[in-house]
Amino acid sequence: MKKALITGITGQDGSYLARLLVDKGYEVYGTYRRASTPNFWRLQYLDVLGEVKLIPADLADMSSLLEAVSAAEPDEIYNLAAQSYVSASFDQPLLTTEIDGTGAVRLLEIIRHLNAKIKFYQASTSELYGKVVESPQNEESRFWPNSPYASAKLLSFHNTRVYREAYGLFASNGILFNHESPLRGLEFVTRKITNAVARIKVGLQEKLYLGNLEAKRDWGYAKEYVEVMWALLQQEEADDFVCATGVTRSVREFTQLAFEIAGLNYEDHVATHQLFMRPQDVELLQGDCTKLKQAIGWSPQTTFEELVRLMVEEDIRRWQDHQSGKTFPWDAFNYADDMTLVQRHV
Ligand code: NAP
Numbered sequence: 001m002k003k004a005l006i007t008g009i010t011g012q013d014g015s016y017l018a019r020l021l022v023d024k025g026y027e028v029y030g031t032y033r034r035a036s037t038p039n040f041w042r043l044q045y046l047d048v049l050g051e052v053k054l055i056p057a058d059l060a061d062m063s064s065l066l067e068a069v070s071a072a073e074p075d076e077i078y079n080l081a082a083q084s085y086v087s088a089s090f091d092q093p094l095l096t097t098e099i100d101g102t103g104a105v106r107l108l109e110i111i112r113h114l115n116a117k118i119k120f121y122q123a124s125t126s127e128l129y130g131k132v133v134e135s136p137q138n139e140e141s142r143f144w145p146n147s148p149y150a151s152a153k154l155l156s157f158h159n160t161r162v163y164r165e166a167y168g169l170f171a172s173n174g175i176l177f178n179h180e181s182p183l184r185g186l187e188f189v190t191r192k193i194t195n196a197v198a199r200i201k202v203g204l205q206e207k208l209y210l211g212n213l214e215a216k217r218d219w220g221y222a223k224e225y226v227e228v229m230w231a232l233l234q235q236e237e238a239d240d241f242v243c244a245t246g247v248t249r250s251v252r253e254f255t256q257l258a259f260e261i262a263g264l265n266y267e268d269h270v271a272t273h274q275l276f277m278r279p280q281d282v283e284l285l286q287g288d289c290t291k292l293k294q295a296i297g298w299s300p301q302t303t304f305e306e307l308v309r310l311m312v313e314e315d316i317r318r319w320q321d322h323q324s325g326k327t328f329p330w331d332a333f334n335y336a337d338d339m340t341l342v343q344r345h346v
């Protein structure tokens with residue numbers, strides 16, 4: 001039986017990947033951050049919490065990572081843990097660099113010294129393209145990070161490649177474009193919108209405050225993207241691949257459609273607020289995953305319209321179930337709404 005270690009198993013991708021690997025017959029280990037309140041709701045939602053082995057570890061802490069890799073003795077490591085919110089990287093640049101940049105190097109060093117046969121997947125990102133000079137973007141396009149998050153991810157991207165070339169490690173980068181789902185964190189724009197649409201629909205909220213409505217993203221469905229992570233580690237040779245839908249839409253288009261699906265008009269509810277603007281933004285992302293298609297035959301199945309619909313319908317269902325007294329693994333009922341954030345922010 002193959003063994004996999006997933007860092008960041010409590011996150012959106014970590015949970016979907018855990019489900020996928022368990023279904024493939026893997027023994028799955030996952031690192032989680034020690035916290036005063038555990039964050040296992042996604043693993044519970046996918047009914048996989050009882051089937052994985054959890055190890056406390058932090059990407060900033062070498063000893064805990066060494067302990068995790070030694071305990072799991074994995075064949076494959078999927079490094080998904082990150083301070084993954086671009087906006088927060090402007091507020092916490094050093095922490096972000098420590099986790100998203102140096103954190104990967106810690107894991108690569110552990111692999112190099114402990115067992116150079118362990119295969120390594122690095123969660124790289126379309127944010128690397130930043131100030132894009134061509135569209136769509138592929139593996140040859142220029143990286144020009146626009147945020148401390150992207151700069152940190154550039155460090156881990158290149159070190160993944162360097163350890164592959166210098167030491168012969170099987171280390172691959174998945175340059176994944178934005179991917180979303182009902183398990184997306186509430187800070188990210190898609191889930192923030194679908195959760196707000198649901199709250200407005202059931203009468204709990206009136207307004208939604210957003211930032212840059214004109215930014216364009218290539219949005220896919222996270223459940224399909226974790227299949228790519230696994231497939232990349234099953235290749236003959238390690239390499240770097242873009243994973244995307246090839247379709248780009250603006251935040252405004254996402255918002256308009258999400259409200260429409262709920263029978264609402266976004267112009268009646270949406271306003272912009274400075275709090276959600278970034279010092280600088282990535283204005284346009286659109287991926288070209290031709291190389292990936294040729295290597296593993298993957299192509300996205302869920303369209304933009306289907307993705308928005310499945311997220312809106314799931315959030316409406318959750319709020320309705322919540323109001324009728326049902327309990328289930330979920331995050332939003334605990335989360336301060338936008339109005340509170342806007343009013344309380346200094
Ligand atoms: P996510 O939901 O924010 O999950 C991030 C995970 O990292 C969580 O399990 C989190 O733990 C953990 N984590 C945060 N700081 C940590 C630390 N210091 N030490 C150990 N674990 C830590 O992110 P995601 O959307 O699943 O993304 C997975 C990875 O893909 C990330 O590396 C992200 O940067 C990258 N990525 C994501 C996308 C996308 O569109 N989703 C696109 C390209 C690349 P807690 O649960 O305790 O917070």
Ligand code: G4F
Nearest residue numbers: 084086125126127177178187188189190210211212215276
């Ligand atoms: O949903 P977002 O916060 O995602 P962003 O910045 O594209 O980053 C996500 O995708 C990356 C891959 O490209 C990952 F590497 C990263 O970890 C993360 O998963 O913002 C999307 C767009 C941005 O242009 C942002 O300025 O939406 C715009 N936006 C407008 N109003 C907003 C808001 N974003 C957020 N989070 N909240 C808003 O109110």
